[in-house]
Amino acid sequence: SRTVARDADGVITVAGLRVTDLAEEFGTPAFFLDEEDFRARCRAWRDAFGDEADVFYAGKAFLSRAIVRWLYEEGLNLDVCSGGELVTALDAGMPAERIALHGNNKSTEEITRAVEAGVGRIVVDSFQELARVAYIAERAGRRQRVQIRVTVGVEAHTHEFIATAHEDQKFGLALAGGQAAEAVRRALKLDGVELVGIHSHIGSQIFDTSGFEVAAHRVVGLLKEIHEEHGVQLPEIDLGGGLGIAYTSDDDPREPHEIATALRAIVTRECAAAGLAVPRISVEPGRAVVGPTAFTLYEVGTVKELPGLRTYVSVDGGMSDNIRTALYDAEYSVALASRTSTAEPMLTRVVGKHCESGDIVVKDAFLPADVAPGDLLAVPATGAYCRSMASNYNHALRPPVVAVRDGGARVIVRRETEEDLLRLDVG
Numbered sequence: 001s002r003t004v005a006r007d008a009d010g011v012i013t014v015a016g017l018r019v020t021d022l023a024e025e026f027g028t029p030a031f032f033l034d035e036e037d038f039r040a041r042c043r044a045w046r047d048a049f050g051d052e053a054d055v056f057y058a059g060k061a062f063l064s065r066a067i068v069r070w071l072y073e074e075g076l077n078l079d080v081c082s083g084g085e086l087v088t089a090l091d092a093g094m095p096a097e098r099i100a101l102h103g104n105n106k107s108t109e110e111i112t113r114a115v116e117a118g119v120g121r122i123v124v125d126s127f128q129e130l131a132r133v134a135y136i137a138e139r140a141g142r143r144q145r146v147q148i149r150v151t152v153g154v155e156a157h158t159h160e161f162i163a164t165a166h167e168d169q170k171f172g173l174a175l176a177g178g179q180a181a182e183a184v185r186r187a188l189k190l191d192g193v194e195l196v197g198i199h200s201h202i203g204s205q206i207f208d209t210s211g212f213e214v215a216a217h218r219v220v221g222l223l224k225e226i227h228e229e230h231g232v233q234l235p236e237i238d239l240g241g242g243l244g245i246a247y248t249s250d251d252d253p254r255e256p257h258e259i260a261t262a263l264r265a266i267v268t269r270e271c272a273a274a275g276l277a278v279p280r281i282s283v284e285p286g287r288a289v290v291g292p293t294a295f296t297l298y299e300v301g302t303v304k305e306l307p308g309l310r311t312y313v314s315v316d317g318g319m320s321d322n323i324r325t326a327l328y329d330a331e332y333s334v335a336l337a338s339r340t341s342t343a344e345p346m347l348t349r350v351v352g353k354h355c356e357s358g359d360i361v362v363k364d365a366f367l368p369a370d371v372a373p374g375d376l377l378a379v380p381a382t383g384a385y386c387r388s389m390a391s392n393y394n395h396a397l398r399p400p401v402v403a404v405r406d407g408g409a410r411v412i413v414r415r416e417t418e419e420d421l422l423r424l425d426v427g
């Protein structure tokens, strides 16, 4: 977050608020999200791409009504991938034409709802789904705008579970072997759909532009084939999300304008060479918009020294509010937030309170050797895929998300309560 500092007492502040006061008011664990930072990142994406492109925020990274309103106000569109995300978007007032629906197995209800709401596009992921969307739209007396999701065969250098453009995985239709071209052929014959473009998403937490460039090159290649075979020029291409962020000081992410410049250059050049008009580009950043804008605040409960091994620092959350370390071996940093210390730094492992040894928040973390119960720890860059992937494991109560701005704080997603848990348990 851009407004983090330390005050004269050594207490970390965000938007001018002391974490000690925030912990007292909102409890721990809790996510604190810097609204100004979020809005600034939205604007950076908009400005990087300008008027000739569209930015769709990927709601899976983190979505709430407040987020939807900020996106709307800052001129972004929204990518949703479930009925739940769609209903949140619509409920918070995002105009349907600014929403895109994703997913590799959208239900009939999800498609119907999206079509009836009038979403701007549905990104079609399979032959069956193409037929399903066309059927539902026709019955509703509509012609649904669709893009076809293709896999371009790019090896994105990221964790296997979040790479999506190689061929042996569940998303999209492969360019190689002609499935994508066949989907285009079928789409062009269906009355219920208007094929407006081709979509590619190569993966997540990517640090260089080359994978995006190869993807753009191959997508334009398909546009060219379509033009040659059918005499039509599709007006849109979407190059997905995936831009990496800095979780630790070792990471060196690209900025939105670097991606925008690279993509525009390659698409313009290749379209000129192919004799095509330049399509409208869109992108779908999630992590790079929201990830850096929030941190998690935990309280230390116990400190256990294992002689000759390491010291385990247990906090009051863990894999129920951040599964990423356990799931992807993700790296985070951590800071003693409620005070400074002159004690020597000591190698620790920050762990949660769940009944699993893999319940690790930060695998290797240097903390002052006098870290003690009651200290507050801040883990930065937890805005993306932490609250949105949070669980009730061990009947944990999912933490709140508190928006901070100009010295003020307000809850945008409240903390779960035991009543919330028991309400669902109707046996």
Ligand code: LLP
Binding pocket: 058, 060, 061, 079, 102, 162, 201, 203, 204, 205, 240, 241, 242, 243, 284, 285, 286, 287, 288, 324, 328, 384, 385
């Ligand atoms: N567009 C599509 C079609 C996607 O599937 C995704 C992410 C995005 C955009 C946004 O990607 P981003 O810019 O946020 O990297 N849970 C994993 C990430 C899974 C991403 C899934 N799709 C994690 O915690 O790293």
